[in-house]
Amino acid sequence: MATSYWLPTVNMLTSLVELHLPSCRLPMLPLTLPSINFTSLLVLDLSKNKFTSTIPPWLFNLTELEMLDLTDNNLTGKLLDSLGYLKSLRYLDLSYNSFQDSIPKSIGNLTSLEEFDLAWNQMSGIILESLGELSSLVSFDIYGNTWEGAITEAHFAKLGGLRRLSIENNSPKFLWISDTTPDWFWQLVLQLDALDIAFNQLSGRVPNSLRFSCNSIVDLSSNRYEGPLPLWSSNITVLYLSDNLFSGPIPHNIGQVMPHLTHLDISRNSLSGSIPLSFGNLSQLTTMVISNNHLSGEIPHFWNNIPFLLAIDMSSNSLTGKIPRTLGSLTSLKYLIVSSNNLSGEVPSLKNCSDMRILDLGDNKFSGLIPASIGESMPSLKILCLRNNSFTGSIPLQLCGLSTLHILDLSHNNLSGNIxxxxxxLSGLKYEVKDIGIEVYGYQGRLGVVSKGRVLVYDSILYLVYSIDLSDNNLSGEIPVGITSLIKLGTLNLSMNHLTGNIPANMGNLGLVEILDLSMNKLLGSIPQSMVSATFLNHLNLSYNNLSWKIATGNQFQTFVDPSIYEGNASLSGCLLPIGCQDNKEAPQIPSGDGGEDDDSKLEKLQFIISMVIGFCAGFWGVFGTFAVKRF
Incomplete structure (x- = not known):
């Protein structure tokens, strides 16, 4: 076939030992060959070619293969028992494909296999105990499939050399015995360099007896482990224990026992007590996530000792006191999230944190002015949240320099002056903002955004959120016309202020806005007809202003029939409500045969009658007047 020209050419190379064709965009992997001549092949790398077939049968004739890499294709079907013919395999990578069904029983024949990777396929069913025959296995990864059944001791019967294990699962039906990690697993005589059993809803207590080699990675997140946080050897560099039931204090000596930690995430547990001073020993730490616990006390002054920090998340605890000034020395810091605590005082200078991407100080008791240095020294800032504090003064003009900002939340403070x-x-609210995803290994930032009276928590899709919330302050003056140029806005909330003047005539330019709240201000004039162009609008509140004239009609406005949207505007008319709307305008009462007519209809009818009378009189005297003159 023309689409498989490359393979017959290879078939002529009878002494070929290694074949590397990764990322070559090869058109297809043919299912049949008349003969196989390159049977001496030891290494076959066809990764990242986007093949769409099943594994061809001829491949199982390459019995000398020691390495087979088919990762990152679109291979489908199930793995055949013929896989067991490749007994010389030492490295087998089938990850990032679309294989289905379970692992074949014949896998136990591959006793020379050292690395086995099936991550991110569509495989399911039970994991056969024949895996326990792979006595040479060093690395085993079946992450990101939907396994069922139970892991038993038989699966690890001969895996004494196992050093890397990743079995994170997508199915709630994948169980250890009785949903509890059995004692025999913790007692395995293994020296691991990676342990990943996240997202399995496993329970029980985690002992301190596990052994790890240098630069080890441990991920037990999203399970139901309880008891105190485990402490292991100094070899661990990455420790993820988030979303469990661990309780009690963070071990006071964690920094001495595991001084080489680079990534620490112990969030969403029930940990209590204070932040240990030994964190200051973690000189290589880059991410520290201790949010959503019951931690209390003040934030310690050890930040000068942790110079490489990229992400700090201490949100949703009960921390008190001020933010230490030494925290402002972290020149590499991208994320600082301390929201939902009881922190107070003024915000210290953070002008050295020039690479900041997310600054969230919301839901605390901070006071004083919003530091102008935020706008002057953080050119890459994408999210600024200072909501629900006691900040005073005006909004610094320097914030307008944040050209990548796409979420601005200054709501529920005591800010005054003009917008x-x-x-x-703020051009980040005009154009697509990129690079807001996982910028720091193992951490992607989380933020609560108020929408329709509810707090919605975003993480991996934060880059899709475009929002300005300045509500519940003491802002005055008119709504700047320039705000209508921020065409990426999805939420605009200016409610509960003292804004005056008209709603900008071009408010309809915000074609993507879904939530618009201008309620509880002193706005005048009419509702701009251009607003009917905002066809994504699904939540509107214009109540309690001084708006007048007719309500705009067309598009989404036909669906805004809730009276509360417009209430508190005594001079609005033309309500599009099924139950009708009282017209409170002081208009002259024109006699009419239809009591249900509005003022405009009555006025038009009056003008018509007057014109008819004038026309009749003009016509009458134009004819009869002539006769009268001639008669005389």
Missing amino acids: PHCIDN
Whole structure:
């Protein structure tokens, strides 16, 4: 076949030992060959070619193969028992394909296999105990499938050399015995360099007896482990224990026992007590996530000792006191999230944190002015959340320099003055903002955004959120016309202020806005007809202003029939409500045969009658007047 020209050419190379064709965009992997001549092949790398077939039968004739890499294709079907013919295999990588069904029983024949990777396929069913025959296995990864059944001691019967294990699972039906990690697993005589059993809903207590080799990775997140946090050897560099039931204090000597930690995530547990001073020993730490616990006390002053920190998340605890000034020395910091605590005082200078991407100080008791240095020294800032504090003064004009900002939340403070007219310089709210995903290994940032009266927590899709919330302050003056140029806005909340003047005539330019709340201000004039162009709008609140004239009609406005949207505007008319709407305008009462007519209809009818009378009189005297003149 023309689409498989490359393989017959290879078939002529009878002494070929290694064949490496990764990322070559090969058109297909043919299912049949008349003969196989390159049977001396030891290494076959066809990764990243996007093949769409099943594994061809001829491949199982390459019995000398020691390495087979088919990762990152679109191979389908189930793994055949013929896989067991490749008894010389030492490295087998079938990850990132679409294989289905279970692992074949013949896998136990591959006793020379050292690395076995089936991650991110569509495989399911039970994991056969024949895996326990792979006595040479060093690395085993079946992460990201939907396994069922139970892991038993037989699966690890001969795996004494296992050093890397990843069995994170997508199915709630995948169980250890009785949903509890059995004692025999913790007692295995293994020296691991990676342990990943996250997302399995496993329970029980984790002992301190596990042994790890240098630069080890441990991920037990999203299970139901309880008891105190485990402490292992100094060889661990990555420790993820989030979303479990661990309780009690963070071990006071964690920094001495595991001084080489680079990534620590113990969030979403029930940990209590204070942040241990020994964290200051973690000189190589880059991410520290201790949020959603019951931690209390003040934030310690050890930040000068941890110079490489990229992400700090201490949110949703009961921390008190001020933010230490030494925290401002972290020049590499990208994420600082300390929201939902009881922190107070003024925000220290963070001008050295020039690479900041997310700054979330919301839901605390901070006071004083919003530091102008945020706008002057954080050019890459994408999210600024200072909501629900006691900040005073005006919104610094320097914030207009944050050209990558796409979430600005200053709501529920005591800010005064005008909304800066330079707000249209926030070009991140005009164009697509990129690079807000997982910028730090193992951490991607989380943020609660108020929407329709509820707090929605975003993480992996934060880059899709475009929002300005300045509600519940003491802001005055007019809404800047430039705000209508921020065409990527999905949420605009300016409610509960003292804003005056008209709603900008071009408010309809915000074609993607879904939530628009201008309620509880002192806005005047009419509702701009351009707003009917905002066809994504699904939540509107214009109540308690001084708006007048007719309500805009068309598109989404036909669906806004809730009276509370417009209430508190005594001079609005033309309500599009099924139950009708009282017209409170002081208009002259024109006699009419239809009591249900509005003022505009009555006025038009009056004008018509007057014109008819004038026309009749003009016509009458134009004819009869002539006769009268001639008669005389």
